[in-house]
Amino acid sequence: MSVSDLDQKVDVVDQGSGKEEIQHANEAEALSPKERMSGLFSILAAGFGLISDGYQNNLMTMANVVFKTLYPTQYTSSVSTRVSNSLLVGAIIGQIFVGFLCDRIGRKAGLVFTTALIVLGATLATAAHGAGGSAAGLFWFLTFAR
Numbered sequence: 001m002s003v004s005d006l007d008q009k010v011d012v013v014d015q016g017s018g019k020e021e022i023q024h025a026n027e028a029e030a031l032s033p034k035e036r037m038s039g040l041f042s043i044l045a046a047g048f049g050l051i052s053d054g055y056q057n058n059l060m061t062m063a064n065v066v067f068k069t070l071y072p073t074q075y076t077s078s079v080s081t082r083v084s085n086s087l088l089v090g091a092i093i094g095q096i097f098v099g100f101l102c103d104r105i106g107r108k109a110g111l112v113f114t115t116a117l118i119v120l121g122a123t124l125a126t127a128a129h130g131a132g133g134s135a136a137g138l139f140w141f142l143t144f145a146r
Contacts, residue, residue: 042108049115052122053091056146060084067139074135083139086146090121121145 064084067075094114102110124145130137 038108042111045108045111045115049111049118052115052118053087056087056118056122056125060087060146071135075139079139083142083146086143090146 060083064080067080067083094117098110098114101113105113122145125142128138128141128145130139130141
């Protein structure tokens, strides 16, 4: 059996007149455009979530150096650890609850919802600032948003 044989489905149909007709149908052709777009949408949603997660991880590496320079007394090692590890804690909590969420609203809707949460968190982290210019407020906002 060749690779091309695996790509095609062969059915033998009796037309009632004694003649047999062989029908070939490529499985990719059987998908409607909506079904193909649905699969593509799921892949894109997961990809954007992964890109955003990597962006947030790598951004904090550079931000640690900048914060240490701008806020030498306020950005202590404990604050740095808290801000850096908040993304990891959020990822663990997200991994626990994404299964429950997908069971309730469906896999695709769950992917879109969690990707939207990641993008929202990245946006909030970008816009983070402390109340009245407070450095402590800035770092707590970053901890929450990440």
